[in-house]
Amino acid sequence: MYVLHEIARLTGTELNGDPNAEVQRAAPFDIAQEGDITYAENPSYLTRVEECKATAIIVPSGVDAPDKNLLITVKPRLAFARAIQLLHKKIYSGSGVSPDLIAGEGTVFGAELSISPRVTIGRECTIGDRVTLYPGVVIGDRCLIGDDSVLHANVSVYEDCEIGKRVIIHAGAVVGSDGFSFAPDEEGKQVKMLQLGRVRIEDDCEIGSNCAIDRGAFGDTILRRGVKLDNLIQVGHHCEIGEDTVVAALTGFSGGTRVGRKCVIAGQVGTNQHITIGDGAVITGQAGVTKNVKPGAVVGGTIPAQEINSWRRSQVIYSKLPELVERVRKLEEAAGLKAKK
Amino acid sequence: MYVLHEIARLTGTELNGDPNAEVQRAAPFDIAQEGDITYAENPSYLTRVEECKATAIIVPSGVDAPDKNLLITVKPRLAFARAIQLLHKKIYSGSGVSPDLIAGEGTVFGAELSISPRVTIGRECTIGDRVTLYPGVVIGDRCLIGDDSVLHANVSVYEDCEIGKRVIIHAGAVVGSDGFSFAPDEEGKQVKMLQLGRVRIEDDCEIGSNCAIDRGAFGDTILRRGVKLDNLIQVGHHCEIGEDTVVAALTGFSGGTRVGRKCVIAGQVGTNQHITIGDGAVITGQAGVTKNVKPGAVVGGTIPAQEINSWRRSQVIYSKLPELVERVRKLEEAAGLKAKK
Amino acid sequence: MYVLHEIARLTGTELNGDPNAEVQRAAPFDIAQEGDITYAENPSYLTRVEECKATAIIVPSGVDAPDKNLLITVKPRLAFARAIQLLHKKIYSGSGVSPDLIAGEGTVFGAELSISPRVTIGRECTIGDRVTLYPGVVIGDRCLIGDDSVLHANVSVYEDCEIGKRVIIHAGAVVGSDGFSFAPDEEGKQVKMLQLGRVRIEDDCEIGSNCAIDRGAFGDTILRRGVKLDNLIQVGHHCEIGEDTVVAALTGFSGGTRVGRKCVIAGQVGTNQHITIGDGAVITGQAGVTKNVKPGAVVGGTIPAQEINSWRRSQVIYSKLPELVERVRKLEEAAGLKAKK
Known part of the structure; x- marks a missing residue:
């Protein structure tokens, strides 16, 4: 009160x-x-x-x-x-560490933890103060989980990932799986490009349920401070998403996408590999972003995404294309040209 | 036989x-x-x-x-x-409760259960008769799971959710994660709108693998009796999906979407926030539904979704736009107007 | 070195x-x-x-x-x-079998295993040599996991599935959940079509995080040798994906889709039920494939996907539709026809 x-x-x-x-x-x-x-x-x-x-x-x-x-x-x-x-907001109070915790050699723990039953942690991890881990959380070797972070049920973190402070990761999300990269051999068989990079999630990020965030091939996949991801989002290898950017559900960032700060990315958006989206850009739902987006731009539509007003003008005409065809037909009639109809 | x-x-x-x-x-x-x-x-x-x-x-x-x-x-x-x-159909026969079950204080159980090893249940839950819980299921505090429901492996249910009778939830699905809602502060940092509502899944629903169903901000996210969701579907906070509606994979409902009864929603559909889709409506695949849909309407296309026949007429012309341009060019020639080509 | x-x-x-x-x-x-x-x-x-x-x-x-x-x-x-x-590449060395392994009666194990804590396996399974199972893996009854395969954390495999050799399944993926198939009854209630088929994943496949691969209704859902799936992909019941085909994230294959060998399917693609995509076809991002695709074809756009060059020509004009309308308006003026504008 x-x-x-x-x-x-x-x-x-x-x-x-x-x-x-x-x-x-x-x-x-x-x-x-x-x-x-x-x-x-x-x-x-x-x-x-x-x-x-x-x-x-x-x-x-x-x-x-x-x-x-x-x-x-x-x-x-x-x-x-x-x-x-x-x-x-509930005031945090550590519920303690479940006696069934499995943690590998060399893993160190902070104070006032809330570690539920059925949590499994690898070797040489560092778990900060007041970290909350729900049942079914799996953390690989050499990970870092910052103070006050919360990993919900059945979250999986692969080895060598770094998660900042006050990060929330919702249930079923995966951090650090291999990037998707293959080279076809002489017979067309796909040879795996080993993925040697990591994932770094900075402070104050929130990651939705069942998201998938791949590790980099060489460098790291990075979510900068304050990034907020909705559910079921794909972040490809070596992406970097800028501070305070928000991303809605079912969006997929192809490998190497660079997203600026304070962007707003709506749902079911897709991006081509290696493109850059400038600071403060807005991408509307279902857009397929095929090339770089300037800072502050608003782009949308389908694929390829366009500047939003330009797209809207085309879209209005699109929805009335039969009328346009009829106008052309009348012109052809008036001109004595044979209409193709 | x-x-x-x-x-x-x-x-x-x-x-x-x-x-x-x-x-x-x-x-x-x-x-x-x-x-x-x-x-x-x-x-x-x-x-x-x-x-x-x-x-x-x-x-x-x-x-x-x-x-x-x-x-x-x-x-x-x-x-x-x-x-x-x-x-x-296999005749149900309770396999019993695994001795390693972890359940919080005050949780009560029905009869003839089939609870696998490695299930974790919070406090003050009510688990009905003949409930089947597969390994890795995690259920938060104060949840209700109705009679004859089945939760497959690694399903995560957050606290305070209500699941009806004869509900099937497939592996990896998440029920009750936080809705996606933030308010940017003076510096553009995203301040979380705490999500105080719940999820209610009524009788006879089926939820596909790795779906994500968010809790409401204040009120509840509701799946009415008999809703069937395919895999990898996003249901945003405070959505309500009507009785007997079926939804195909990879569709995302933005926060506050109201879907009527007996609708058929195809795959990879997206909806804008707070729109209403009327009873019996049909939405075809990949449509982006940006405004209310009338009962019984059939809408499709891309974004923005249109009445399906109107969209089809435009689509046919779209696929032949080069011919239309050529007709206009010939008219310009005939009229002595300078073609822009 | x-x-x-x-x-x-x-x-x-x-x-x-x-x-x-x-x-x-x-x-x-x-x-x-x-x-x-x-x-x-x-x-x-x-x-x-x-x-x-x-x-x-x-x-x-x-x-x-x-x-x-x-x-x-x-x-x-x-x-x-x-x-x-x-x-x-790390040289494989079996880390052994965690003493807390739960495995049902009749399950047999190969040599040199790496089975982490908190793995649960059903009855009558066959686990090959040098198989790696991470924490939280759940395998149902009568499954087969081939030599040298790796199942990452919290992967769920339903009963009766067959996974080949050297297969990698990333965290949170689900193999063998029910296909999505219902028949509405006299009142519109959805009656479940029981799904009696299985999933077969052949040698050398890789499956991304949080994918969902449904079992067939009668026959099997099949991933042929060397298929590579990115994250968050939906494979509907009774699909078959051909050898060495690669598929990017968030793509969904409707039930009964047949994809040929050595295809390249980009992200967020969707397919209609029961269509066939020929060997070596390329489908670009976000395309909605509504009909059969010939071997070697390149198709793209939105929905319905088109031959790529044809689509590109239309797309260029689409993005300049206002100019086309203006040209028609001028023609109408020149012809003395009343412009509708």
């Missing part, structure tokens, strides 16, 4: 209302009740602030609702994210 | 042939032999019923094959599915 | 340089140093061979660099793959 003047201070918002009103829970606008905090950012909610039953509403400036406790900020959704954490 | 008059009764078909002929196995039309039951539904098979070596053939009405044992029905494939179950 | 005349002999290349120069490591062109072997194949590297610091460089014929140790071959990348294996 928090009172509003505390919430205002801790979320960086300006309170317009009762500083001692109490909130216990965060809730979405439509179902929020007495005791809840919520937020309104889209016009459809902003026009209905007076109807909202929440005890406190986080809003942008300019909202007129004198009977309501308002918390004003330029980024209501961000303040709401912080309020949820204040009210609902 | 069944005799045909029993099969006819149990599959709801009308027998035209020897009521005491015996069948031991189900088999596909082309390889069926003496002792087998098969079915013919497509014209390519219906014209060859006389050649079929099966002891019994399930067919629609109107087939003329006086030497054959025919089982007549309006839904031959359905009757065949039932015949396969009659002949090949 | 190898001297160059040995490397030349073992990689099938012709040495032009010091036969006794020593190499310890393989490295990419740009970072190779004294003691390294590398390769140059693309023009951008071939023009810079003189700058390269590697002790030996594998090149095609016709390179003029008298101060360098050159290994000459028509297939530099292949020779490099072999050189990497010579220098970096």
Whole structure:
């Protein structure tokens, strides 16, 4: 439970209302009740602030609702994210190390751990403080798991991988499997290019369920600080994904893709090998990115992805191609040309 | 082994042939032999019923094959599915609970279980009767697993999830991982929106291998009775998928997608956030569904998905665009306009 | 460590340089140093061979660099793959069988095994010589795992599957889950078609992380010798993939797809049910293959996939559709027809 003047201070918002009103829970606008905090950012909610039953509403400036406790900020959704954490985040308390832990020689452990039953760790690993490992986690030799990281059930980490601090890896994800690289021999048989690199996942990354992140062929596959991957994402060998970039589900990065910082990559996107996506670029869903993308560009469509407005113009015409053909046919008729129809 | 008059009764078909002929196995039309039951539904098979070596053939009405044992029905494939179950379904018999089961305090168990070695269950769960858990299954705290459900190897279920009766979850699937939701802060760092909802999977659902079903942010992600998911499917937070809907592999539903009842969603489909797909809609493969779909509609194409016939008309022209350009060039020539070519 | 005349002999290349120069490591062109072997194949590297610091460089014929140790071959990348294996492949040495192995009655084991802790094997399996099983591997009843195969962490194999020799299955992959097949009943409820077939993976296949390979309905799903699958690939029931075919990540093969030998299938490709892709065909990324593909054909685009050159011509025009519309508008103006604009 928090009172509003505390919430205002801790979320960086300006309170317009009762500083001692109490909130216990965060809730979405439509179902929020007495005791809840919520937020309104889209016009459809902003026009209905007076109807909202929440005890406190986080809003942008300019909202007129004198009977309501308002918390004003330029980024209501961000303040709401912080309020949820204040009210609902569990305080970490180490549950200890299960007595059935199997760990290889030379592996060292930090303090205040939460290691569930049925965890298997290789040799010469370093497991930081307050690390949480769920059942079925398998960590290979010589890995590093940073402080406060959480590996959910049945996560598999191959040898020699490095995972930073405060990293969350969801269930079933795989880190460090071999990159996909073969050279056909004289008879067409595929000869494996051994994959000698590693995977490095920097601090504050989050990796979704059943993702697959391959190790590099020589150098490392790198997820920079704060990268967030949704579920079922493929990261090919020797990719590098820049800080704070977010990637939605079922996207696949071919080997050697370089993604900049603060990019937004939607779902089911694919990239060609060795291309570079500049900082701050946005790629819309299902786009097939076949060449480099400039910083800040917005590209989309199908394959090959295009600058988004150019694609949209073509797309509108595409959806009406039969009309265009009819116009051409009429012109041919008028010109006395034989229509092919 | 069944005799045909029993099969006819149990599959709801009308027998035209020897009521005491015996069948031991189900088999596909082309390889069926003496002792087998098969079915013919497509014209390519219906014209060859006389050649079929099966002891019994399930067919629609109107087939003329006086030497054959025919089982007549309006839904031959359905009757065949039932015949396969009659002949090949193993009768359940609980194999017991492995002595190495790890289960938290307050977890209660039904009768006649089949719990393999290396299963880990949290606290305060309820495990129904005749539940089958394969090795490597991990179930979090406060989950409910209904009677007769089967969780295959290495399935991970996060805390507070509810799984109905007769549910089948294939190997490696993940139920209840966090939804993908962040708010960028003043510096562009992604602040996690904690995910406080759950996953509810109703009776008779089947979930394919390595699917990922996220928990809701506040409310629940819900799979209604009888939903069937193929492999490698992403279900984002707070989606709801309606009764009896089938979804093919590698499809991804963005957060908040509502899918109606009895829909057919093909493979590699993607949906935008918060859209609604009406009851009975059909979405063809690789479509990117960007807006609401009406009940019963058939939509397809790429992104944005369109009404299927409209898309097909555009697609035919697309594949011949060079011809259209040539027609325009000739018109320009005839009109004395300078062609851009 | 190898001297160059040995490397030349073992990689099938012709040495032009010091036969006794020593190499310890393989490295990419740009970072190779004294003691390294590398390769140059693309023009951008071939023009810079003189700058390269590697002790030996594998090149095609016709390179003029008298101060360098050159290994000459028509297939530099292949020779490099072999050189990497010579220098970096670990010699197999069985680590033994973990005492906690759980294996059902009638399962037999070969020699020189490497079975990690927390492996669970069913009844009546045959495990070949020098098989490596990582923690969390689950193998069902009556499976066969051939000599020298490696199953990485948390791989799940259902009952009755057959895996050949020298097969590598990466972490989290699932082999043998049920094919996706249902028949709607009178009320629209989906009745399961039991899946009675198996999965057969022949020698020298490699299967990526979190792939899902379904068993056949009646017959078997088959991966022929030397098939290489990247991560997160769906192989539907009763597919057959031909020898030496390579498939990139997130591709899905619908039930009954037949893929020929030596095909190259890029990422995020989808196929319709029951189609055939001929030997040596190439399918580019994100293509939706809706009908049979001839041997040796190159098809691509979106859905429906087309012959690649035909698609490219249409695609170029697509990206400039607004210009085409403008040309038609001018023609209409010139012809005195009312433009619809």
